[in-house]
Amino acid sequence: MPVDAFLLLSFGGPEGPDDVMPFLRNVTAGRGVPEERLLEVAEHYQHFGGVSPINEQNRALLRAIEADFRDQGVGLPLYWGNRNWQPMLADTLAQMRDDGVEFAVGLATSAYAGYSSCRQYLEDIAAARAKVGPGAPEVVKLPHFYDRPGFVEPHVDAVRAALAKVGPGPARIVFTAHSIPLSMARTAGPGAGEGSAEPSGVQSVGLYEAQLREVARLVAERAAPGLAWDLVWQSRSGPPQVPWLEPDVNDHLRTVAEKAVVVSPIGFVSDHLEVIWDLDNEAAATAAELSLAYARAATPGTDPRFVRMITDLVREAMAAPQATAPSDTRPTPGLGRLSAIQTCGAGCCPAPARRG
Numbered sequence: 130m131p132v133d134a135f136l137l138l139s140f141g142g143p144e145g146p147d148d149v150m151p152f153l154r155n156v157t158a159g160r161g162v163p164e165e166r167l168l169e170v171a172e173h174y175q176h177f178g179g180v181s182p183i184n185e186q187n188r189a190l191l192r193a194i195e196a197d198f199r200d201q202g203v204g205l206p207l208y209w210g211n212r213n214w215q216p217m218l219a220d221t222l223a224q225m226r227d228d229g230v231e232f233a234v235g236l237a238t239s240a241y242a243g244y245s246s247c248r249q250y251l252e253d254i255a256a257a258r259a260k261v262g263p264g265a266p267e268v269v270k271l272p273h274f275y276d277r278p279g280f281v282e283p284h285v286d287a288v289r290a291a292l293a294k295v296g297p298g299p300a301r302i303v304f305t306a307h308s309i310p311l312s313m314a315r316t317a318g319p320g321a322g323e324g325s326a327e328p329s330g331v332q333s334v335g336l337y338e339a340q341l342r343e344v345a346r347l348v349a350e351r352a353a354p355g356l357a358w359d360l361v362w363q364s365r366s367g368p369p370q371v372p373w374l375e376p377d378v379n380d381h382l383r384t385v386a387e388k389a390v391v392v393s394p395i396g397f398v399s400d401h402l403e404v405i406w407d408l409d410n411e412a413a414a415t416a417a418e419l420s421l422a423y424a425r426a427a428t429p430g431t432d433p434r435f436v437r438m439i440t441d442l443v444r445e446a447m448a449a450p451q452a453t454a455p456s457d458t459r460p461t462p463g464l465g466r467l468s469a470i471q472t473c474g475a476g477c478c479p480a481p482a483r484r485g
């Protein structure tokens with residue numbers, strides 16, 4: 130592919146107290162998230178001065194990728210555009226056009242299949258290109274990386290380190306990911322007729338949960354063979370009458386028989402607000418109340434193996450004969466046993482019904 134730029138695609142987050150409510154309204158526009166939930170989440174952000182950690186984390190990731198590109202002889206300029214806050218993707222694409230970029234590869238800071246994590250980024254790209262108009266660069270989204278060694282291995286080391294912190298007694302590993310509406314979970318993955326080679330079971334839970342379960346297994350087997358583990362959910366949003374993936378991590382901790390837990394947020398690539406608030410604060414408090422020893426495992430962040438994986442994904446795309454069709458399936462270079470759905474296909478991960 131004639132790639133002439135790298136683009137980091139991310140969620141975005143507020144950079145000060147006055148950004149918080151406008152940011153939250155961008156995130157939840159038409160999604161039917163109750164006002165009380167927004168005010169509650171706004172308080173989480175205000176607790177940190179209205180500044181989301183995600184922006185500094187993305188800047189650090191970009192610096193690390195830039196250094197690795199230099200080290201590996203990948204001569205691409207780097208850009209960054211967000212879904213919900215500055216730098217907004219459309220502004221970034223306009224800048225790229227002005228700089229003469231015609232064709233970029235995009236890495237989303239989200240490892241898994243599903244509407245929020247994959248399909249919505251394709252919609253973001255299409256909407257931003259339409260806004261920029263003629264001359265907007267083409268952007269091909271790089272494939273899911275959930276089961277690549279560069280993502281799995283940092284989680285493995287992090288779980289080992291956290292296990293060491295809770296001491297030698299019997300511990301349980303509790304993997305967490307962002308809850309999503311059940312309807313979104315069930316429809317995550319290829320539509321009818323696409324990628325029909327999935328092992329049984331994937332169809333019923335959907336590809337988001339199936340990929341998460343695969344990573345949980347891969348990490349647990351490597352970090353602590355034989356230790357019991359669970360996959361549970363955090364950061365539920367939406368109106369109470371809409372079913373989301375359960376159980377919530379706090380409810381789950383109440384059922385743990387062991388004296389210690391290690392919580393590993395495999396659903397996330399860095400320690401953003403959901404990790405530091407919902408786990409380091411809320412879940413840690415729940416564990417303290419239950420007299421459970423608690424340690425939270427780190428996320429990949431700027432782990433050199435994660436960064437090198439990104440460089441490798443870029444190099445693979447540059448070596449590919451042509452732009453990868455979104456539904457292209459190739460033998461997986463990952464560790465897992467799900468077939469390689471590289472990114473969302475045409476019928477994949479439909480948008481949730483919009484309310485309000």
Ligand SMILES: CC1=C(CCC(=O)O)c2cc3nc(cc4[nH]c(cc5[nH]c(cc1n2)c(C)c5CCC(=O)O)c(CCC(=O)O)c4C)C(CCC(=O)O)=C3C
Binds near residue numbers: 142143166183403
């Ligand atoms: C699957 C998933 C990921 C993981 C994959 C990925 O990383 O993309 C993720 C990440 C993130 N979610 C984030 C923030 C928020 N998510 C919200 C709301 C929602 N998330 C959803 C799903 C996901 N979200 C969904 C289905 C909703 C309901 C509204 C809708 O249908 O879209 C809301 C609204 C308030 C509320 O929580 O109710 C906020 C503020 C931040 C930034 C944190 C920071 O600032 O550090 C990040 C990285």
Ligand SMILES: [Fe+2]
Binds near residue numbers: 307
């Ligand atoms: Fe979210």
